[in-house]
Amino acid sequence: MLYEPGDPLTHVYFPLSGMVSLVAVMHDGRAVETMTIGREGVVATSASGYVDPAFTRFLVQVPGKAVRVTAQGFEDMVDASIGLCSAVSRYREVLLRTTLQIVACNAIHSVRQRCARWILTTHDRSGTDLLPLTQAELAEMLGVKRNAISITIRELVRLGVVKNTRSLLQVVNRADLNFIACECYSLVYGEQARLLTDGPSPECND
Missing domain, CATH: 2.60.120.10 (Jelly Rolls)
Structure with a gap:
């Protein structure tokens, strides 16, 4: 913590x-x-x-x-630093846009889509295929019941996109996982790539 x-x-x-x-x-x-x-x-x-x-x-x-x-x-x-100010301003905009998209995602998309999106995002963020997470922790992160996550993980294992043990989730097929995930993953990923490679932010040019 x-x-x-x-x-x-x-x-x-x-x-x-x-x-x-x-x-x-x-x-x-x-x-x-x-x-x-x-x-x-x-x-x-x-x-x-x-x-x-x-x-x-x-x-x-x-x-x-x-x-x-x-x-x-x-x-x-x-x-x-104008350069650091610009980078941080654009990153803060990424955080805001991501938050807005996830609010919509949680209200509209299925548990399976959201779970796939979350695993893909975590895979990107952490840089490892092995995610030390229990189903109870994943359920809390997504704000859903444990039973819903258990059913979803079993389905993802059956489809061959992840492997799962009691406290470890392993990503084995990103391409198919991306196909299962909702549009929010690609949208947020694209905005992050665009904003973090654009030019200086106007508010940092003074």
């Missing part, structure tokens, strides 16, 4: 491997994942650019390595 809601965001993390989940926690203890961040991004940089308390739980979902810098030090570097 990196942060719980309300904790001061003292450091910003740059994952080199593994994956961090941002999890919304309800008063009754129920929780659901709202975002995943891996080697493509940065953990605990706020959308506002200010060093704010954590709004969600920051949970290391897939173990890995990361480097970190103090949150205030990071914001000072962003203010001092």
